[in-house]
Amino acid sequence: MMRKLIGTCLLLMIFLFAEAQTNVFLIGRTLGEKVIANGDTLRVYGFAPSLSTHPPIPAPLIEANQGDSVHIDFWNVSQLHHHTIHLHGLDVDQANDGVPMLSFSVDHMEHGWYHFEAPHAGTYLYHCHVGSTLHLQAGMYGPIIIRPSDGSNTTWDGGYAFDTETLLFMSELDTFWHTDSILDHEHIDGAVHDTLLVPKYNPDYFLINGLSDQQLEDSVELNSKTNYVNYFRLVNIGYCTNKVIFPSSLGARIVDSDGRPLPIEEFSDTIEVYPGERYGVLVESSVPILDSIEVHYFDMMTSELKNIQHVKVDIRVPNQVEEFENVIDFSIAPNPVDQDVRISFDLLKETNLSLRIVSIDGKLMLSEFPRVYEQGKHTLVLSTNEYASGQYILSLSDGNNVTSKSFIKK
Ligand SMILES: [Cu+2]
Structure with missing residues (x-):
């Protein structure tokens, strides 16, 4: 009886103290398809969750709680190219960092395994690091969200509580870079420009969560209630500089940057996000709002404004609809x-x-x-x-x- 009790206690302790494990399965593809805002279908590279689905842009969200043990099984099914998964901003060891020259790359029909202990709660991203400029633009990128240890709606352990959250994952597409002649051209690690004449990057679609223009309407929006705290995760994985402009009535405050809390929160309606950067922004309104967040895309070399996308902000309650007629x-x-x-x-x-x-x-x-x-x-x-x-x-x-x-x- 005593032995049985000790056994049960031991099992319970193992259960309580074992770290949680998160398993992720991703398939690397180079023959994906994506419908863009004008209705055309573009060829893309990407990470797909299964063989029967085209790789979505952005790639599937990798999500874990702080302290979790995360295991990624990456299977490359893409004929021509090898790929990696670079875990951008996560403090992983070199072997798991996905920079091909410093760790390993994964050939066609091979599996690559990446492992990391989920670091500080925050917003990160992943992308292929083989021929980075081209493979990334071709679609091999996705978000990573590490939540607090208890998985709660707080920005990090002991951080700010929020009611809802919205990911704005910003990128662009140069449709010319998505033609077969460029995507199928032979190229080597980290030296894509040596063997491939890539024309100057000139994006013609400007994306939020992979969508633009009318695709964005009703797909990406802040649909909330008065006095709710909304947490925005801003990520830029394009080659433009983004300026995200919140309606001033939302009282936007930046609370974290690149996966770490800021020493003090900073009130600002306008937030500049450079390629690879992430920001956490809290917004809240005591009055109803029907407005939009503007995302401006600037050419990094010339600072020219290339495009503006809108994210609808709809903070109402049913009996307030009248006021907005x-x-x-x-x-x-x-x-x-x-x-x-x-x-x-x-x-x-x-x-x-x-x-x-x-x-x-x-x-x-x-x-x-x-x-x-x-x-x-x-x-x-x-x-x-x-x-x-x-x-x-x-x-x-x-x-x-x-x-x-x-x-x-x-
Ligand atoms: Cu790749």
Whole structure:
């Protein structure tokens, strides 16, 4: 009886003190497909969770609690190329770091095993480190989230509590880099430019969580309630510098950077995120908001603004919907614009609308007197032929509320 009791106690202790294990299985592919915002299908490289699925962009989220033992089984099924998994920002040992010259790379039909003890809670990322510039842009990247030891909704052990969280994983696509002639060209580790004439990187799709423009609407948004604390995880794995601009009424405060807490929180509506960087941002509103977060993409070499994407912010409660009946929510497409710009909006009732366009340096381009629009969907088409290249702010007003969004003239 006594022996049985000791045995049970021992088993219980092993159960209580054994570290949790997280197992991840990823398949490296070079024949993936991705639908982009214009409806075209692009060839991509990537990490897929199974043989029957195309590798998603970004790759599957790797998620663990601080202290967990994480084991990644990486199977390369991609014919032409070898790959690795580099665990960016995690303090792993060199053997598991996925830099091919310093650890190992995984050949076609081989498995590679990576192991790490989940370090400090925070936001990290992973990507292939073979021919990095090309393999990464081709789609071999994904997020890693390490949660506090108890898995709770806090930023880290003893950190800030939050109610909801939103990942904004930012990147770009240069569709020319996704053609067979480039993706199938023979190239060697870390020296892709020696053997492959890659044209200058010129992204034409600007992504948040792999989506852009109308794909983003209703897919990526902050849909929350008043007085809820929302935790944003901002990650940039593109080659542009991102500027994330929160509506000022959200009181954005940066609390962590690159997987570590900041010594003191920093209040700022605008957060610059350079390639490879991650930031944790808390937002909260005591009043209802229907607005958007703007993500600006800048060329790293020229600092030119290339594109703006919008993430909808919808903080309402059912009985507050009334207050927003007059807010005009509209979309601008295409953005950036070549010639004609389309402004689309859906009115809940007949509305007297006026429209204004002002350049970023304050020049009034267009000011339309109020015009009556019936209830329902409307699309206005404006020519921008006379506009100089640069950024413009377009506002729609019903006399009480003004909604403004920006667009870029190429
Ligand atoms: Cu690779």
